[in-house]
Amino acid sequence: MLICAPLLIATYYDLHFREVPAWLTLTALLGSGAYAILRGFWIPTLLTVALCVVSEMTIPAQRRSFAAVLSAFAAIFEPASAILCLALFIIWFLWDLDKMGGADMKLMAAVILAFGSPIVLLPITLVGGLQGLVAYFRKQTSVPYVFSIFLGTLLYTVVPFILK
Amino acid sequence: MRFLKDHRGIESTEVALIIAVVVLVAYGAYRLLGANIAAIVTDIAGKI
Numbered sequence: 461m462l463i464c465a466p467l468l469i470a471t472y473y474d475l476h477f478r479e480v481p482a483w484l485t486l487t488a489l490l491g492s493g494a495y496a497i498l499r500g501f502w503i504p505t506l507l508t509v510a511l512c513v514v515s516e517m518t519i520p521a522q523r524r525s526f527a528a529v530l531s532a533f534a535a536i537f538e539p540a541s542a543i544l545c546l547a548l549f550i551i552w553f554l555w556d557l558d559k560m561g562g563a564d565m566k567l568m569a570a571v572i573l574a575f576g577s578p579i580v581l582l583p584i585t586l587v588g589g590l591q592g593l594v595a596y597f598r599k600q601t602s603v604p605y606v607f608s609i610f611l612g613t614l615l616y617t618v619v620p621f622i623l624k
Numbered sequence: 625m626r627f628l629k630d631h632r633g634i635e636s637t638e639v640a641l642i643i644a645v646v647v648l649v650a651y652g653a654y655r656l657l658g659a660n661i662a663a664i665v666t667d668i669a670g671k672i
Contacts, residue, residue, distance in 0.1 A: 474633035482631055515627040536672055539665045543654070555630070559639045562630020582651055588635070589644025595637045605635040 461617050463492060463574045467610040470567060474606035480563035489566050492574040501576050503538040507531060507545050508569055511552045524556060547578035564605045571613050584612030 466488040470480045493505045510530050517523035531549035535542035548569055555565035571580055588608035595603045654661070 470633070478634050479631045480633045482628060485631070486628065512625065512627040516625060535665065536669045539662065539669050542662075542665050554639070554643075559636060561632030561634045562627070563633040564635055565630075566627075579651075581647055585644045585647040588640045592637045592640030592644065596641065600637060602634040602636050603640050604633055605640065606633045608640070 463488065463571060464610065464614055464617060466491075467567065467571075467606070467613055470563065470606045471604075471610040474563070474604040478604060480567070480606060485563050485566040485570070488570040489573075492570040496573040496576060499576055501541060501544065501573065503534050503541050504544045504548060504573060507534040507548055508573065510534075511548065515552075515556070520556070524553065527552060527556075543578050544572060544576070547572055547581060561605065564609065567606060567609050571609060575616070580613060580616045582612075583615045584609050587612045587615070 466484055470484050470488070473480045473484070489508070493508060496502070496505045507530065511527055514523055514527045514530065517526065527549060531545050535545040538545075551560070551565050551568050551572075554560040555562060568581070568584070571584070572578055585608075588603070588605055591603045591605075591608050595601075
């Protein structure tokens, strides 16, 4: 639930400036990473750090294959976190292909680490898909995706309480 | 660092739609084949 606070602030920045300050995304990522380690998800957290370092490699093909190998090793090392590692790699890969903003990527990684489950991506991407559909019919080429991340996370957190 | 310096919070409309479809399909596949996939990954981890 705590992750929703930085996401709400990030949504404000994204809707107004189409950018999210680094301090906000990094605070969310570091907080989620620390929480994930406390819960025993240290392999996905280490993978996130490794992907951050791998991003510095200059040759794209080399960078992407190295990241894929690292993610595969992380998944094999801790099979329970395999889906988590795959989700983190896909998000990083989309960002590396320049299909996703850096703030979106970091906030999605933070959400995955905070919940310790990639299922949270389901409401996020569904809200993002709806947002994309609306933007498509309004002839817009891009969408402020942080709003989808916030709303999807909020739905994932709140809906189970409502259904009880 | 490139990872830390990118502050953009935008995504192209097409990608948002494609991701939604892919995640839905992946979730459906996971519900159907999840147990088998976990067994295969555990088996590979055991062999390594």
